[in-house]
Amino acid sequence: MSKDLFSVEDQAQIIEAIKLAEMQTSGEIRVHIEPNCKGEPMDRALEVFAELNMHSTALKNGVLIYLATADKKFAIIGDKGIHEKVHDSFWNEEKELLKEHFSKGEFTLGLTKAIYKVGEKLKLHFLYQSDDTDELSNDISFGGKADA
Numbered sequence: 852m853s854k855d856l857f858s859v860e861d862q863a864q865i866i867e868a869i870k871l872a873e874m875q876t877s878g879e880i881r882v883h884i885e886p887n888c889k890g891e892p893m894d895r896a897l898e899v900f901a902e903l904n905m906h907s908t909a910l911k912n913g914v915l916i917y918l919a920t921a922d923k924k925f926a927i928i929g930d931k932g933i934h935e936k937v938h939d940s941f942w943n944e945e946k947e948l949l950k951e952h953f954s955k956g957e958f959t960l961g962l963t964k965a966i967y968k969v970g971e972k973l974k975l976h977f978l979y980q981s982d983d984t985d986e987l988s989n990d991i992s993f994g995g996k997a998d999a
């Protein structure tokens with residue numbers, strides 16, 4: 852289980868990062884972690900995005916960080932509201948940051964740093980509103996079983 856790679860403290864840190872990032876922006880961030888990804892991580896991330904019903908935000912500003920721990924694959928994607936505002940450089944910088952940490956096995960550090968950066972960037976385009984609601988759960992979504 853990929854979940855075993857994340858201690859209770861690790862998970863709490865990631866959830867806290869999401870909570871803090873979402874206090875800066877109306878954007879919603881989710882993290883999905885599973886052991887394996889057979890194909891392209893981008894394709895799988897799109898699938899997960901739909902499974903988690905992440906298209907349901909009012910401003911179409913959900914962001915998913917997808918990570919397949921055993922296969923060392925990951926992707927970061929955003930809904931169309933974000934794509935209309937940001938350039939590819941936004942995603943590329945995030946990818947570089949994640950790659951740098953994931954390659955060293957620093958999953959929690961990479962995730963929390965990337966989450967903060969997403970919050971920083973999203974606040975430029977999607978201001979936090981005083982009546983903000985938590986449209987998408989901050990909990991980590993764990994999926995799949997490791998290949999036997």
Ligand code: CA
Nearest residue numbers: 877984985986
């Ligand atoms: Ca929110």
Ligand code: CA
Nearest residue numbers: 985987988989
């Ligand atoms: Ca949320």
